[in-house]
Amino acid sequence: MKDGLLTERQMEVLRYRKQGLTQQQIADIISTSKANVCTIEKSAMENIRRAKETLEFLYTLDATHLCTIPSGTDLFNVPAIIFGEAEKINVKVKYDTISLINRLRESRAQACKARVVCEDIIVYITDQGELYFV
Amino acid sequence: MKDGLLTERQMEVLRYRKQGLTQQQIADIISTSKANVCTIEKSAMENIRRAKETLEFLYTLDATHLCTIPSGTDLFNVPAIIFGEAEKINVKVKYDTISLINRLRESRAQACKARVVCEDIIVYITDQGELYFV
DNA sequence: CCGGACTTAAACACTTTTCGTTAACTTTTA
């Protein structure tokens, strides 16, 4: 059994960064160039992003397609749409209006511009009322 | 920007499996051997495990070390130890006694045998009272 | 005990990732 996605080098850099060290300081400590520290940190972040996306996929496997929010929809209308669709299939959404919008904003930030949805958003829901946006 | 950890092949197999197909049926559909379906599914599960472990690492970066539960401790004494340590640093743990034990069992199953902790368990905590066991 | 479902190991060709260098570039901050 292997560890997670991150290499020793990547974890090392992330830990030093968390302590507030600059890339140059870390480069000195681990004896390499600051450019290399930058790329190691970057690939670490990329790996973390991929880990998150992998689990998102897993969730959509468990969930069923609920509806699709068309691009151009007012953000504040989204909860009503989702509550309505969930009611049709007898599932209680585990978010209220505000937290639903926050959940959406967090998971699909680039799809939310100001008060408007600027990309089609596919909505999945589990039996437990958990939502996933793709 | 690339996708998550899973390859097309791996997602394909997981989706078919979710539908309840056997490895042989999937092998026929995607034109390969059932042994290969098995290894693809296995590496998919391994990737998912690694994705989870990667995020766990990320959480421990945000969290501070709270205490270490020594091997041999009675499971039912663990909550009291953790509540005590958390109180010392003025953090409210977001679990009650029962759910804390469940959380521990889920995250470190192999470290819990019957009523006893059989490995040292390092406990991390965030400002929000979330716990991580390593 | 037979058969179906599943697992495992070794070996292979192939692709991707990683760490590293150098050098130029942009952004932030004092």
Add this chain to the structure above:
DNA sequence: TAAAAGTTAACGAAAAGTGTTTAAGTCCGG
């Protein structure tokens, strides 16, 4: 603005991961 911090691009070598085959397993219900 000047210095420090951070980013990017191009490239190479080494390491790791993937899909595949073949062949030999285990595990379990009927």
